[in-house]
Amino acid sequence: MQFKVIQRILGLLLMVFSFTMLPPILVGKLMGDPELSNFWISFLCILLLGAVLWLPVHRVHSNLRLRDGYLIAVLFWFGLSAAATLPLLLSDSLRLSVTDAFFETVSGFTTTGATVITSLDGLPRSINFYRLELHWLGGMGIIVLAVAILPMLGIGGMQLYRAETPGPIKDANLTPRITETAKLLWYIYLVMTVVCTIAFALAGMSWFDAVCHAFSTLSTGGFSTHDANFAYFDSPVLDYIASLFMFLAAINFTLHFAVWRARSLLLYLHDSEFRAYLGILAAVTLIIMGVLFHFQTYPTLEGAFRHALFHATSIMTSTGLTIADHSVWPGLLPVLLVFSSCIGGCAGSTGGGIKVIRFLLLMKQGAREIRLLSHPSAHVKVKVNGEPVEERVTTAVWGFFAVYIAVYGIFLLGVVANGHDQATAFSAVAATLNNMGVGLGEVSASFSVLDDFSKWWLSLAMLMGRLELFTVLVLFSPAFWQL
Template sequence: MQFSIVFKTIGLLLMVFSLTQLPPIVVDFIYAQNEALSFMVAFSLTLLSGFVLWFPFRNSTKNFRIREGALVVVSFWFVLSLFATTPFLLSVSLDMSFSDAFFESMSGLTTTGATVLSGLDDLPKALLYYRQQLQWLGGMGIIVLAVAILPMLGVGSMELYHAELSGISKERLTPKLTQTAKALWKIYISFTVVCALGYYFAGMNAFDAIGHSYATVAIGGFSTHDASIGYFNSYAIEMVAMIFMLLAGINFSLHFLVWRKNNLFFYLKDSEFKAYLLILSASILLVSSYLFDKGYYQTIEESIRYGIFQSISIITTTGFSGTNFSLWPFVLPVFLIFASFIGACVGSTGGGIKVVRILLMFKLAMKEIKKFIHPNAQINIKLNQKSVPENTLISVWGFFSLYVIVFVMLMLMLMFTGLDQVSAFSATAASINNLGPGLGDVADNYGNINDTAKWILSFSMLLGRLEILTLMALLHKSFWRF
């Protein structure tokens, strides 16, 4: 293991991240709520720590291998979450334990959206902005941002890119990796700007519009209000949220292809996109119909309104609340929690197993049924009219098996800490799928659960953000063999 390049890279990334602690200072100067000092200290501490890590190894010219890439990604998400706690711990408006602060920062950076905080409406604007910004940075992945910056600083980034984007789709959009990262970020920033404008013209003030655009495009779910999107009680705002949750849940490579070719029909040619719309449509129909049939809402319009919004929010793993869905007839919250396991498309900012994996598993199941009926038939599984290699199918089933095993183990660990079955199940699902809201004891927030459970869930969030494989690889003994 070449630790010199690992320390050098983490140091560089920390110095870059320290710059993101400056905008909240500007926000605090605008609103004059006495939070600037905590962010100044956080900026100085993060910058200095990054420099201390980088300086001894600044002249290292060793190249990355996949092991160094994986170690940097996992270490950096942990270290980044660690330094991101500083403003929470130093804030004059909060009295947070280290466990709570780490949980909040990990939830933000992994775009999970679970929170230990209440009384958001009364918190200083700088802190609220900082939470939203954490999600925006984590959405596309600060490592992907790094592959656009680090080459300029003399650090190769291919292994970082592969470790961060550990899903099925890791193709380059452009010949050079740096150009690929820049292309992704151009799309990401464009969506954020248009989303913010949409929220503003729909009725939000500028602060709320910017903050919620960060969380929407990142599929994060943090809000500047305890009641989330439901605080505004606005059809127009909910419509903007639904449009951009839907867009952010689509593979950004597909967005780039449509933009470069200037042809919307590329969406309709993509197998995963069609499956994504089918799953959302079926879920919306089921949820809305059940709400109206059981008389939970008095009109079909309300049933459709909340059925559409909450289905999109939960299935894309955003986690916004237009209403308190945990109070719905119990089968619906459980159904939506299960639907969040499907998640958004691969290559999106969403969590979950990802639509393309579910689609491939379904196609493989259909193949086995056909082979049972016609044992000698040669049946190929196709995706986008191309045959899927056997090793890809094995990888998908291996990932799914690992996902289920890890989920069960984490849920049992939470139950051993004292959480009831419903709370443990929903909290595990909400963290590993990077969803956020849960049921039972975690329906409102996670502030009342014990510290041990919070650390387990923080680990689960990181597992989900890195799609399990990257983090689990570090726990395998063969990873550390020289």
């Protein structure tokens, strides 16, 4: 393990991150916020901490190995979440405990969107902007952003990209060089954010709200600048715009690039994961619409469809924006939405959950096993996009699913053992481990009602979900630390 190289990278990345304190300062000055010293102090402290780590080892040059990349990803996400608490801890208007501040920043960076802050409408604009900025930075992974600058340091970045890229197939590249790949992903992400911002503004949002909610939508985050969340705007047009961009944000970004390069929207339909994603989302939307209309929760078909589409898209993509309290919807709907969040978005997107491609492979493998029961001698291949899937990939998917269930159970038991009811515990773990952010029961409105232990416990769930379990769990393997 090359600890000096790891220290050098972490120090530099912290110094880079310190400059993200400056946009909230600019917003605060433009909006007339009375307190900005918390951001100035945070900027200087994080910059100094990064420099202290970087300077003693800044002349150390060596190529990263794969396990170095995993360790950097984990240390950086945990360390960055801790450093990012400073502006919240120093804010006189918030007065958060260390526990609440850490939970909020972890939720922001992991694009979970579970919040412990109340009275959002009365917060300084700089604080609200900062919360949403954390979403946007976390959306595509701040590690990927850092990969674009690592070559300038003489350090290869493929290991970091592999550690951070979501989904079961981590070796597929958009371009031959990892630097160009990282930059390309951010260009796509940036363009989509700008387009979403303009669409929100044209549909009636203030520019401040448009920027903040574009950050939340494209990162599939879920934070809002209002206590009523997206329902604050009470606009069908905005609901449909948000649904569209949440849907796009949960599609594999490599597929977006392929469509842009080929100038053909038909490429979306040629992708097996996209078709499965579209089919599952359509089915969930239609079920919700039918139940809502049947029980006259919304008396018009358009109202039932709009609420069904928005919430199905928001929850399945792990965004977590809401235009109604779906926890009081009739029948099976709240639980159906929780289960859809477990499936999540596509691999290579900003969505959470186990990812559609894994779910698709699980279903195909299950169908294969059922067929083999009837025809034991048959040679049945699991295929995606018309190509056979290697046995090691299907094995890895089953391994991930088994670990996911085990980890879910452990976190569930931890919350229940701490005195919370089963519905609250079940949905809180789903909301955090899937990086979705919306719960049922006690946490249907806010996670502020939870005790400190549960907040720390669920903060760990958010980080593990964001890093897709194995990236964290591999650190506990003795073989990982062998020289």
